[in-house]
Amino acid sequence: MNQPVPKTKEQLDIKKNLEVLAGSVQYVKGIGPKRAQILKRLGVENIMDLLYYIPREYSDRSEIIPIAELKNLEGEVTIKGEVVAIQELRPKRGMKIIKVAIHDGTGLAFGVWFNQPYIKNQFKNGDKVIFSGKVNLKNYYRYRKIELNNPVYENLKSEEHVHTKRIVPIYPLTEGLTQKKIREMIKKAIDGYLHYMPDLIPDFFREKFGLMPIDLALKSIHFPENRSLLEEAKRRLIFEDFFLLQMGILVKRKIIQSDKRGYACKEDQKLVKDFLNSLPFTLTNAQKRVWEEISKDLQRDKPMYRLLQGDVGSGKTVIAALTLIKGIENGLQGALMAPTEILAEQHYLSLKEWFDVLKIRIELLTGSMKKKSKERILKELKDGKIDLLIGTHALIQEEVQFHKLGVVVIDEQHRFGVHQRDLLRKKGLHPHVLVMTATPIPRSLALTIYGDLDLSVIDELPPGRKPVITLQRGPEARDKIYSFVKEQLNQGRQAYVVCPLIEDSDVIEVESAIRMAEYLSNEVFYDYRVALLTGQTPRDERDKIMRDFRDGKVDILVATTVIEVGVDVPNASIMIIEDAQRFGLAQLHQLRGRVGRGHAQSYCILIGEATTPEGERRLKAMVETNDGFKIAEEDLAIRGPGEFFGTRQHGLPEFKIANLIRDWQVLEQVRREVKDLLDKSPDFINSDLLKVVLKMRFKGSFV
Numbered sequence: 001m002n003q004p005v006p007k008t009k010e011q012l013d014i015k016k017n018l019e020v021l022a023g024s025v026q027y028v029k030g031i032g033p034k035r036a037q038i039l040k041r042l043g044v045e046n047i048m049d050l051l052y053y054i055p056r057e058y059s060d061r062s063e064i065i066p067i068a069e070l071k072n073l074e075g076e077v078t079i080k081g082e083v084v085a086i087q088e089l090r091p092k093r094g095m096k097i098i099k100v101a102i103h104d105g106t107g108l109a110f111g112v113w114f115n116q117p118y119i120k121n122q123f124k125n126g127d128k129v130i131f132s133g134k135v136n137l138k139n140y141y142r143y144r145k146i147e148l149n150n151p152v153y154e155n156l157k158s159e160e161h162v163h164t165k166r167i168v169p170i171y172p173l174t175e176g177l178t179q180k181k182i183r184e185m186i187k188k189a190i191d192g193y194l195h196y197m198p199d200l201i202p203d204f205f206r207e208k209f210g211l212m213p214i215d216l217a218l219k220s221i222h223f224p225e226n227r228s229l230l231e232e233a234k235r236r237l238i239f240e241d242f243f244l245l246q247m248g249i250l251v252k253r254k255i256i257q258s259d260k261r262g263y264a265c266k267e268d269q270k271l272v273k274d275f276l277n278s279l280p281f282t283l284t285n286a287q288k289r290v291w292e293e294i295s296k297d298l299q300r301d302k303p304m305y306r307l308l309q310g311d312v313g314s315g316k317t318v319i320a321a322l323t324l325i326k327g328i329e330n331g332l333q334g335a336l337m338a339p340t341e342i343l344a345e346q347h348y349l350s351l352k353e354w355f356d357v358l359k360i361r362i363e364l365l366t367g368s369m370k371k372k373s374k375e376r377i378l379k380e381l382k383d384g385k386i387d388l389l390i391g392t393h394a395l396i397q398e399e400v401q402f403h404k405l406g407v408v409v410i411d412e413q414h415r416f417g418v419h420q421r422d423l424l425r426k427k428g429l430h431p432h433v434l435v436m437t438a439t440p441i442p443r444s445l446a447l448t449i450y451g452d453l454d455l456s457v458i459d460e461l462p463p464g465r466k467p468v469i470t471l472q473r474g475p476e477a478r479d480k481i482y483s484f485v486k487e488q489l490n491q492g493r494q495a496y497v498v499c500p501l502i503e504d505s506d507v508i509e510v511e512s513a514i515r516m517a518e519y520l521s522n523e524v525f526y527d528y529r530v531a532l533l534t535g536q537t538p539r540d541e542r543d544k545i546m547r548d549f550r551d552g553k554v555d556i557l558v559a560t561t562v563i564e565v566g567v568d569v570p571n572a573s574i575m576i577i578e579d580a581q582r583f584g585l586a587q588l589h590q591l592r593g594r595v596g597r598g599h600a601q602s603y604c605i606l607i608g609e610a611t612t613p614e615g616e617r618r619l620k621a622m623v624e625t626n627d628g629f630k631i632a633e634e635d636l637a638i639r640g641p642g643e644f645f646g647t648r649q650h651g652l653p654e655f656k657i658a659n660l661i662r663d664w665q666v667l668e669q670v671r672r673e674v675k676d677l678l679d680k681s682p683d684f685i686n687s688d689l690l691k692v693v694l695k696m697r698f699k700g701s702f703v
């Protein structure tokens with residue numbers, strides 16, 4: 001893989017080598033099945049995992065300090081000397097102390113271990129040893145004795161030091177594992193297996209960017225000879241993370257786009273035009289531009305694979321509808337997948353209103369549906385009688401078979417992984433795919449996660465929208481808040497009250513929503529119509545409540561976070577979020593996005609006090625800005641990319657060492673270079689081999 005056009009034999013060798021590296025860690029000398037189980041908890045299963053188990057920090061023990069100088073020092077030191085005495089003390093019952101005295105010609109120091117009697121047998125008088133540990137000067141002041149508490153020790157004669165006398169790696173640990181043990185395991189893996197590791201970055205790339213070869217990089221990331229080699233090793237491995245990722249994404253994109261014929265739609269015809277005419281508004285410029293981009297894609301005979309980004313309330317649904325109508329008008333079936341049942345139902349309701357007029361047959365399929373209706377829908381779908389199927393991930397189940405699936409819209413909201421997207425895509429024969437997301441992610445990240453998709457952005461809200469006024473208030477302000485809500489309701493508006501998020505307990509969450517609804521309807525808003533909606537509300541009831549709320553028959557909707565995404569009731573102008581400090585920033589922004597969707601001035605009132613600095617940052621960001629892009633950036637900064645995207649779920653690769661925020665410039669550079677390379681020599685990489693590597697390196701299923 002490290003030559004522009006790999007020769008077969010080399011490929012074979014790489015493949016064989018990779019097979020060795022894919023072997024279980026238990027075969028590494030000194031590990032065995034028991035320790036392999038422990039390592040598994042750290043995500044280390046095969047030998048490659050172990051070689052890439054990156055230290056979390058380093059301790060510089062390279063400088064050996066004369067014992068005489070220790071009395072002026074604090075913190076961690078490394079000393080060497082000859083063992084002159086070994087003592088075992090029992091100061092009280094149940095306590096054993098081992099003291100080993102060493103002399104280095106300048107003075108005497110003691111290594112002290114508590115309740116580790118076996119240490120005594122590790123040394124004998126006359127041994128030349130090294131100790132690394134914290135200086136404890138307490139006994140120096142009393143008895144002029146210098147001690148190192150619980151030091152790491154090594155024999156001075158050993159050829160290669162891994163624990164002392166060097167820059168020493170410190171790894172993330174788990175129960176049953178010590179730094180010493182893992183360091184030794186990694187040393188064994190390096191000694192025994194490093195030579196199997198193929199260099200995944202081609203020579204000319206390495207030369208161009210001055211990157212060290214892989215064996216030196218892995219050796220230096222664990223056991224660096226000096227600081228500068230360590231820094232170079234990090235640079236090389238960050239580059240490698242991004243190099244592989246971009247290769248994966250771009251090769252996948254190529255595979256998707258190459259030699260597969262999609263369904264080429266004709267230019268906009270009657271249905272699309274009728275639909276546009278039926279809308280009570282005209283498209284915003286941003287919507288027009290985006291629709292043009294999509295429309296062009298649909299008219300090509302290659303499948304579209306596009307991401308549609310737009311802040312909450314920016315009007316993505318209309319674009320989704322247009323996309324589906326265009327496909328349907330061209331004799332194709334459409335599918336719309338949403339992350340939650342409520343959202344699927346909402347999409348169903350709003351699209352049905354539009355589509356019934358156009359005589360397009362649309363159905364809803366969800367997991368909680370009765371068997372009989374499900375069977376009917378599945379049959380009609382297969383027979384091609386249904387034009388558009390809307391649903392949750394129930395759509396990707398095996399039993400769901402389309403007659404001619406040609407357009408797929410995925411309202412992703414960051415909840416589906418690439419894998420699920422692919423499953424739906426595969427139900428059609430190269431269908432056009434549009435993925436929608438309301439989280440405006442920074443471009444470099446969009447490229448990383450959705451690098452295999454083209455990007456369309458709706459960067460403009462429909463006219464007449466007023467920014468939502470966001471306030472944060474403590475619970476003591478509740479009376480005032482409620483009178484304000486009443487004023488608004490009296491003007492014909494509606495309100496949402498979102499109940500606290502309760503971690504890991506849907507039951508308590510629902511209970512608290514029930515109590516809140518009772519309290520509000522009995523004690524505060526007894527003259528108004530209050531309804532309750534939770535994840536446990538039965539389907540039929542849920543539909544009715546949402547319908548009533550839409551139709552203005554309910555004034556206040558008390559809900560859990562089930563209403564987080566997609567709910568569109570333009571007349572609702574107040575959003576109250578209880579215990580707002582418990583919610584994530586993206587989630588707060590989504591919830592706030594449920595108001596401010598019509599012409600009325602809307603309000604979002606966050607009830608709660610931050611209990612952590614991060615909580616404070618989140619609430620402050622909400623009060624200060626309505627801009628989804630700024631919110632996303634702040635969220636990313638607070639949580640880091642792993643949490644932000646919920647790494648595994650979303651197929652975002654777990655990098656070994658690179659950090660998307662810190663290293664984004666490298667990412668962009670690598671992306672340009674890799675793209676360039678693949679444009680010039682498309683056969684540069686063997687995609688099967690790449691798949692194997694990517695699977696091993698990034699456990700996520702993004703390729």
Ligand SMILES: Nc1ncnc2c1ncn2[C@@H]1O[C@H](COP(=O)(O)OP(=O)(O)OP(=O)(O)O)[C@@H](O)[C@H]1O
Binds near residue numbers: 284312
């Ligand atoms: N061009 C437009 N002019 C006026 N109103 C519009 C326009 N486009 C969409 N709308 C209306 O704006 C509201 C929000 O649109 P939509 O539900 O499509 O937003 P969205 O982008 O899906 O938002 P979210 O991600 O929050 O669900 C809807 O009531 C919709 O009818």
